Amino acid sequence: MKRQFFLLLLFLTAIGIETAGASTLRLVATTEDLASIAKAVGGDRVQVDFIARGIQDPHFIDPKPSYILKLSKADVLVSVGLGLEDAWLPPLLKGARNARIQPGASGLVVAATGLPLLDVPSGRVDRSEGDVHGAGNPHIWLDPENGHHIAKNIHAALIRVDPSGKAVYAKNLDGFLKKLDRAMVQWKERMRPFKGEKVITYHKSWPYFLGRFGLMAVDYVEPRPGIPPGTTHLQGLIERIKSKNVSVLIVEPYLDGKMTRWIAKQTGITVVTLPPSVSEQTGIRDYFALFEHLTQTLARVFSQEGG
Amino acid sequence: MKIKTCIGLSVLSIFSFLTSVQAQTTNISGEFQSAPIAPSSRFNPDISLNGLFAAGYFSEPDPLQFGAHDPNERGFTLQNLELTLSSVVDPYFKAEVYLIFGFEDGESIVEVEEAHLRTTGLPSGLEIMAGQFFTRFGRSNSMHPHHWDFADQNIVNTLMFGAEGLRNPGVQVSVLFPLPFYLESIISIQNAKGETASSFLSSEEDTFAGRPLTHQTVHGADDLISMGRLKTAFDITETLTVVTGTSHIVGQNGTGDDTQTRIHGIDFFIHWKPLSTDHGWPFVKFQGELMHREYEAGSASVEGVVLPEESLKTTGFYLQTLYGFTRRWVAGLRYGAANATRPDDPRTGDRWRLSSNLTFYPSEFSKIRLQYHYDDSEDVPDPIHAVLLQYEFSIGAHAAHVF
Numbered sequence: 001m002k003r004q005f006f007l008l009l010l011f012l013t014a015i016g017i018e019t020a021g022a023s024t025l026r027l028v029a030t031t032e033d034l035a036s037i038a039k040a041v042g043g044d045r046v047q048v049d050f051i052a053r054g055i056q057d058p059h060f061i062d063p064k065p066s067y068i069l070k071l072s073k074a075d076v077l078v079s080v081g082l083g084l085e086d087a088w089l090p091p092l093l094k095g096a097r098n099a100r101i102q103p104g105a106s107g108l109v110v111a112a113t114g115l116p117l118l119d120v121p122s123g124r125v126d127r128s129e130g131d132v133h134g135a136g137n138p139h140i141w142l143d144p145e146n147g148h149h150i151a152k153n154i155h156a157a158l159i160r161v162d163p164s165g166k167a168v169y170a171k172n173l174d175g176f177l178k179k180l181d182r183a184m185v186q187w188k189e190r191m192r193p194f195k196g197e198k199v200i201t202y203h204k205s206w207p208y209f210l211g212r213f214g215l216m217a218v219d220y221v222e223p224r225p226g227i228p229p230g231t232t233h234l235q236g237l238i239e240r241i242k243s244k245n246v247s248v249l250i251v252e253p254y255l256d257g258k259m260t261r262w263i264a265k266q267t268g269i270t271v272v273t274l275p276p277s278v279s280e281q282t283g284i285r286d287y288f289a290l291f292e293h294l295t296q297t298l299a300r301v302f303s304q305e306g307g
Numbered sequence: 308m309k310i311k312t313c314i315g316l317s318v319l320s321i322f323s324f325l326t327s328v329q330a331q332t333t334n335i336s337g338e339f340q341s342a343p344i345a346p347s348s349r350f351n352p353d354i355s356l357n358g359l360f361a362a363g364y365f366s367e368p369d370p371l372q373f374g375a376h377d378p379n380e381r382g383f384t385l386q387n388l389e390l391t392l393s394s395v396v397d398p399y400f401k402a403e404v405y406l407i408f409g410f411e412d413g414e415s416i417v418e419v420e421e422a423h424l425r426t427t428g429l430p431s432g433l434e435i436m437a438g439q440f441f442t443r444f445g446r447s448n449s450m451h452p453h454h455w456d457f458a459d460q461n462i463v464n465t466l467m468f469g470a471e472g473l474r475n476p477g478v479q480v481s482v483l484f485p486l487p488f489y490l491e492s493i494i495s496i497q498n499a500k501g502e503t504a505s506s507f508l509s510s511e512e513d514t515f516a517g518r519p520l521t522h523q524t525v526h527g528a529d530d531l532i533s534m535g536r537l538k539t540a541f542d543i544t545e546t547l548t549v550v551t552g553t554s555h556i557v558g559q560n561g562t563g564d565d566t567q568t569r570i571h572g573i574d575f576f577i578h579w580k581p582l583s584t585d586h587g588w589p590f591v592k593f594q595g596e597l598m599h600r601e602y603e604a605g606s607a608s609v610e611g612v613v614l615p616e617e618s619l620k621t622t623g624f625y626l627q628t629l630y631g632f633t634r635r636w637v638a639g640l641r642y643g644a645a646n647a648t649r650p651d652d653p654r655t656g657d658r659w660r661l662s663s664n665l666t667f668y669p670s671e672f673s674k675i676r677l678q679y680h681y682d683d684s685e686d687v688p689d690p691i692h693a694v695l696l697q698y699e700f701s702i703g704a705h706a707a708h709v710f
Binding site for chain 1: 395398401425426427428429430432433434483485488489540541542548550578580582583584585586587634635670671672702705707708709710
């Protein structure tokens, strides 16, 4: 019995050692894209951290204990939602035991809430369709217009959690939205000549981006999301690339480069490796740099193809 | 622990009702939509069903497969059919229920593998869990069979914790310390009775080291199982993580009125994965556990033979490595050894086993695994060769990954 009392004492001491109350708000975003928007809205009042790096595939993150530690100290958690983080965020939240960011708590932001969504399945959904997301395509951040909505969702949570910063957050949000509007004009202008261009993408991760800039995905390397292509699909794909005269194949840096190089060899299609996310490592430092990079790269490739 | 088939049927009918409700989910098709939550999922728990099967060949008729969820005979085995229901209860608790369906001696059975509620909002990194649960001793004990990296349980875990692993009703308190690194402390108190506590009071119908398990009455806390675990984790680099822990457990056993069992264990897990992966591949995992048990066996007289009071010591370990070498493919190697063979008798002979396997994952929701093992025990005249083919499906809610 003595030993049990000792253990209890140890516990109570541990509970006593609360971290010294830092004055800045701690926000953790599941991806670097969301972190970039959160930094803009939070400004100096918020210390922003993230889980998945932009160079990582956000579908396949391991629920490491260090992430649990990050979440255990967070005042606000910003997630994409729509099932993107389903394999790893629930165990992290369970491990973090942090009431401030559990489902239903004021510190949890699901960025996709209230957004107009693409690829919402109609009728019955099952996994014969591959790794489909039952509530809609989760790559929402790739439409810069959605950046407005995501920023507003984060802004609402910051005000809920830290009402005294209301004026600062409102000013930051306003600045971010105006900057986004100005940039949007440029990006649209840059992409205008290429409206209606046909592309192939590896994974179905670009519909928001393509839709915004008037580009058309006529096919995908994956026959269904997350399912690697078989020979029949590849043969059909090669025929369709030739018959529809598609000149550009878009692929994420982390997906199978060997496969896309092979398709390029068979068809002469230009493979463009596009980062789908903000990433310190690749020099794409914020949300604006991401679309600068995407629109510049594509504009260059399309003009070369056209010329 | 066992409930009759009729309960199984009623649970299945509830399951089919819930899934039929879920199947009615229809969204209006259109260009843009804004409906992240399907109406039918409101208030319903997340439901998933996992089926784990095996076909096996063993070179000896007695394959020494003591785990209840191991492939354990020539021919086919239903290893585990596990129904999982989980949901937030209210702003304070989350509930998880794991029910297992299976066969035992040709009869269908249902087991409550785990069923517990846990707090979600206690301050200071505290969490309390209550209900029926796997004791968080080491890494393997609390892992459900479909999360195993091999087709069967390692020999050390089965030796120390019996066919079903150590799980019973109880309470667990854990704290995640507010430190710059990961340090978690877990303590739990659980009942010591039944086949799910084979090193402790266990069951009257069983024996341990040849002795009847006569002590079954609970007088006080000493007749329950107390467990303490300390777990820590570090990211050595962004791609290399080490998790390590130490676990200690003490409880009364059934061979006498004042006879205790103590089990101590250390475990580690090393995980490497590059930042940029092709659907999660490649990766390397390296894992091991070492356990030592002291079982104070009481004196007994069995059919005229007097067994003295003695302290029976059992030690065993396993080491395993998994290499996900290319998308969808994982190769594994495991070595386990112990100074006893049979879980119900530490006096049996030394044993070691080497297992190797190759697993193919058609998707995240299915797997096919081919495994071979060489099993050498002093208790059997010839080493056992085994070839196992395991296959799994997982339907329903997306299962969380374990780390």
